Amino acid sequence: MKRIAVTYDNGKVFQHFGRTEAFKVYEVEDEKVVSSEVIRSNGVGHGALAGLLADHTIDTLICGGIGGGAMAALAEAGIEVCAGAEGDTDEVIETYLRGDLESAGVTCDHHGEGHSCGDHEEGHSCGGGGCHGGCGSYPALEGRNVGKTVRAHYRGTFNDGEQFDSSYDRGEPLEFVCGAGMMIKGFDAAVADMEVGQIVDVHLMPEEAYGQPKPEAIFSAEIAEVPGAEDLSVGQQVYLTSDYGQPIPVKVTAKDETTITFDANHEMAGKELNFRIELVEVL
Numbered sequence: 001m002k003r004i005a006v007t008y009d010n011g012k013v014f015q016h017f018g019r020t021e022a023f024k025v026y027e028v029e030d031e032k033v034v035s036s037e038v039i040r041s042n043g044v045g046h047g048a049l050a051g052l053l054a055d056h057t058i059d060t061l062i063c064g065g066i067g068g069g070a071m072a073a074l075a076e077a078g079i080e081v082c083a084g085a086e087g088d089t090d091e092v093i094e095t096y097l098r099g100d101l102e103s104a105g106v107t108c109d110h111h112g113e114g115h116s117c118g119d120h121e122e123g124h125s126c127g128g129g130g131c132h133g134g135c136g137s138y139p140a141l142e143g144r145n146v147g148k149t150v151r152a153h154y155r156g157t158f159n160d161g162e163q164f165d166s167s168y169d170r171g172e173p174l175e176f177v178c179g180a181g182m183m184i185k186g187f188d189a190a191v192a193d194m195e196v197g198q199i200v201d202v203h204l205m206p207e208e209a210y211g212q213p214k215p216e217a218i219f220s221a222e223i224a225e226v227p228g229a230e231d232l233s234v235g236q237q238v239y240l241t242s243d244y245g246q247p248i249p250v251k252v253t254a255k256d257e258t259t260i261t262f263d264a265n266h267e268m269a270g271k272e273l274n275f276r277i278e279l280v281e282v283l
Contacts, residue, residue, distance in 0.1 A: 001029050004025070006085070007020040012089065023053070024089050053079055062093070072177045082181075145191055148283065150178050187202075197279065198278070209272075212270050217264040221262070
């Protein structure tokens with residue numbers, strides 16, 4: 001018997017894990033739901049939520065948005081995470097059990113209402129929360145490092161040799177929990193069975209990295225409804241803040257006198273990526 005929890009709010013997948021007030025817990029046998037119940041979280045933070053789910057013997061969490069800290073806490077509790085889900089929870093669980101649930105990417109369902117704009121930081125890092133690919137359809141990783149906190153140096157390049165990121169240049173290895181969904185699929189898979197001191201070169205197709213661009217991640221809003229939008233220009237990268245306080249990186253793709261259009265697809269969506277990875281330490 002497997003127990004799967006879905007962040008829950010009035011029948012829908014709640015989009016901010018750290019603020020969810022309820023989970024719908026499904027008991028699954030032979031890939032079919034045999035029972036379900038709703039449990040309350042009492043509004044605790046993500047660390048306590050991981051403990052709550054562990055106390056209810058949850059094997060897998062399905063949620064909308066989730067950060068790296070929560071991913072790490074859940075990994076330490078032995079709970080697999082499938083992030084990026086949205087819509088009716090009963091439909092989502094059926095999609096997951098069919099193996100068809102994929103990450104929705106960074107999307108915005110509020111179309112500007114309640115958003116505010118902030119400057120986008122320069123540079124790019126493949127680390128951190130949210131750099132995960134599909135879930136459900138992507139098999140669980142196996143390897144000596146899965147579930148462990150690791151530190152790795154890496155250099156990322158495009159197919160033409162142009163470098164887009166490097167931990168060597170920053171002088172500090174990247175630290176993450178292997179297999180917890182904190183990294184893109186191909187990066188996680190490469191590190192899963194590496195030995196300390198080993199160096200590997202990997203070539204990742206978009207499906208192993210940031211996926212293909214999604215049309216639904218492009219949306220428009222009235223400029224008057226987005227504080228600060230009047231000062232933005234086409235091509236500018238900024239953060240929007242959702243009603244749940246979640247930062248959403250977007251690019252301005254069009255603007256006229258009354259309307260502004262944002263693209264919330266990851267800047268690396270649709271790109272093939274190359275990484276040289278050096279495993280520095282397993283903690």
